[in-house]
Amino acid sequence: MNQRRSFFVLTMMVFGFAFLYIPILSLIVYSFNESRLVTVWGGFSTKWYVALLHNEPVKQAAWLSFRIATMNATGATILGTLAGLALARFGRFRSRSLLAGLTTAPLVMPEVITGLSMLLLFVAMEQVFHWPDGRGITTITIAHITFSMAYVTVVVQSRLATLDESLEEAALDLGARPAKVFFLITLPIIMPAILAGWLLAFTLSWDDLVITSFVNGPGSSTLPVLIFSKMRLGVSPDINALATVLVLIVTVGIVAAGLLMARQQKRRDLDVQQAVAGNQ
Amino acid sequence: MANARQDHRSEPWKDPGATPYVRIDKVTKKFGDFVAVDDVTLNIYRGEIFCLLGGSGCGKTTLLRMMAGFEAPTAGSISLDGVDITAMPPYERPVNMMFQSYALFPHMTVQKNVAFGLHQDKLPKSEIDARVAEMLKLVRMEQFASRAPHQLSGGQRQRVALARSLVKRPKLLLLDEPLAALDKKLREHTQFELINIQETLGVTFVVVTHDQEEAMTLASRIGVMNHSEIVQVGTPADIYEYPGSRFVADFIGSVNMFEGRLIEDEPYYVRVESADLGGVFHVSHGVSAAPNATVWVALRPEKIHILRDRPDGEGDNRVAGVVTEIAYLGDQSIYFVRLAGGRLVRVTQPNILRQSGGGRISWDEQVWLSWDSSSPVVVTQ
Structure with missing residues (x-):
């Protein structure tokens, strides 16, 4: 009975992983294809990666994506941390649930809607304030911040929810003013969560296509936008190589964020364990 | 369980001319419609170990938190050493608190934890070091100064928390269930250690506890709380031998x-x-x-x-x-x-x-x- 069940679980797991990762795996495999024809295997080669290095538009797009992702991650982390703090620490203020709903709505909002409404807003703003001047890196960054901030908020808020509030009270009690308490006690303790939020925001921006394609302008193609537009002309092997690099970067970001959160969880568990076991 | 300390102690509460050190005057605290502390008046004298004793939800912790400044009374006033501290924020009060969870800062060593309060007062480094060392010696933790809190046992953490709350020489020390997290043997030992430290430093202690045995051992006087009110105040022997109500008789022993x-x-x-x-x-x-x-x-x-x-x-x-x-x-x-x-x-x-x-x-x-x-x-x- 037990063995049969473990066989069942194993099968389901294999199917699940296959479903999720075979497409990506085939992409990675074909990125090492010698042949110019994407679907015909012509032997192992890294020439598409070399070609990538000499492809100016790709390098420009990658640099642009990197700058946007960095700015977005930083902006989203600052705003998201503030929102997380407000939700976790300021008690039950009026419109608290409204704030909670609004900050986390982008998690479930269809990207097309977010993108379209951002575009309309930017166009209207340009007419009224003459800012932002055209669409490009600024509009993309702002649009990215609006949706990735939600993720940072959730990460920071859940960390704060498990942070013993008496730590902050103890610091107050020992003579630190509220602002000092935040910088000396709260911030250092929740730093890993903030870093994880930053990495998450970075990867979200790095691979976003839908929202970007609404708010980008001429000459501001991010990497995903570039790949998508090239795809329309037919699949070429250097796209496979590029996509593999993208996947690699996203994986590194997600794994790092995951490790940070897992390590923190482990330390918390350890602290709790020791607190229980340590009463000797 | 006999409390021998009382015999050689002065009993200022029996002297009508004595000035109370802490004066809690008609204090009420409401959270919405819920009355957590209901019109409590209490005088605590200098050098006392005063225990607030009651079951969970009786309002004893809320009363303590109002003395610390974490909650503002809905009505009434609290004064300490003749100064009205009702509206004073916690970081300005000459009051320190030892938390039930100890609340040691996890990202700081024992030394930094204890020094934290003195750093906030911007004392010269040499004085900070000297006072931290003196305090750690008092609680016998000097060889653990460079440890992180998670490297300490429960009893050691308790002593660090005590050192941290005493190092600023507060006029009043508040202790929230100071021994609840310790096991029985250690708890008994620590009770007497607490009394010794209190007698050495002469600081006035207010202890919140739900454990009547703890209250009996520690306290110079006990205030029994029930349903947001103080139902009886007296020495442990008074409370035990002359309970004023069925609740008190039943609650103690x-x-x-x-x-x-x-x-x-x-x-x-x-x-x-x-x-x-x-x-x-x-x-x-x-x-x-x-x-x-x-x-x-x-x-x-x-x-x-x-x-x-x-x-x-x-x-x-x-x-x-x-x-x-x-x-x-x-x-x-x-x-x-x-x-x-x-x-x-x-x-x-x-x-x-x-x-x-x-x-x-x-x-x-x-x-x-x-x-x-x-x-x-x-x-x-």
Whole structure:
């Protein structure tokens, strides 16, 4: 009975992983294809990666994506941390649930809607304030911040929810003013969560296509936008190589964020364990 | 459990001319419609260890948090050493608190934790180092100065938390369930250590606890709280021997409570007839209640004698019963005796003789219970 069940679980797991990762795996495999024809295997080669290095538009797009992702991650982390703090620490203020709903709505909002409404807003703003001047890196960054901030908020808020509030009270009690308490006690303790939020925001921006394609302008193609537009002309092997690099970067970001959160969880568990076991 | 310290201590609360150090005046705290602390007035004197004792949700922690400044009273005022601190934020009060969770900063070493408060006062580094070292020595943690909190045992953390809350030399130290997280053996040891440190430094302590044994050992005086109010204030012996209400008698220690009717009311004694008991209590203290009023008589289990033979002479304060249960606890035994009316009475007797000593009262034996007329306490509420 037990063995049969473990066989069942194993099968389901294999199917699940296959479903999720075979497409990506085939992409990675074909990125090492010698042949110019994407679907015909012509032997192992890294020439598409070399070609990538000499492809100016790709390098420009990658640099642009990197700058946007960095700015977005930083902006989203600052705003998201503030929102997380407000939700976790300021008690039950009026419109608290409204704030909670609004900050986390982008998690479930269809990207097309977010993108379209951002575009309309930017166009209207340009007419009224003459800012932002055209669409490009600024509009993309702002649009990215609006949706990735939600993720940072959730990460920071859940960390704060498990942070013993008496730590902050103890610091107050020992003579630190509220602002000092935040910088000396709260911030250092929740730093890993903030870093994880930053990495998450970075990867979200790095691979976003839908929202970007609404708010980008001429000459501001991010990497995903570039790949998508090239795809329309037919699949070429250097796209496979590029996509593999993208996947690699996203994986590194997600794994790092995951490790940070897992390590923190482990330390918390350890602290709790020791607190229980340590009463000797 | 006798509190020998009181004997050589001054008792400022008995002196009407003494000025209270902490004056809690008609303090009320409401959270929405819920009244957490209801019109509490309390005077605490310099050098006391004052225990706020009560069950969970009785408002004792809220009262403590108002003294620390984490909660603002809805009404009333709190003053310390003649200064009104009601509206003072926690970081300006000369009050420190030891938290139930200890709240040691996890990203700082023991040394940095203890020095934190002194750094906030911008003291010179040499003085900070000296005072931290002195404090760590007092709590015997000097060799752990560079450890992180998660590398310490529960008892060690407790001592670091104590050092951190004392290092600023507060006028008042608040302790929230200081020993609740420790196991029983360590708790007993730490109780006496706390008393020693308090006597060395002379700081006034206010301790919140739900553990009556802890309160009895630590306190110079106990304030018993129930339903957001202070129901009785007194020394541990006062509270135990002269409970003012059924709640207090029942909450502190164990007690046999009998409902009865006041049949004789004289200035120096009263007699209470109790159907519960199937007899009459003769109590050698006066009561302020109307004749024939319904009252309750509280009788502590250790103040009852258990005998095989009928006590000599006639009179009150005696009753016959059958032993239905005996619990042997080593140092003492608990007997449950069923009276004629069906009522169970709890009696404890110290086991002075060895178990093998023979002649011991056993199950189903017919016994007589008797007590001194100074033992029962009559309460009217």
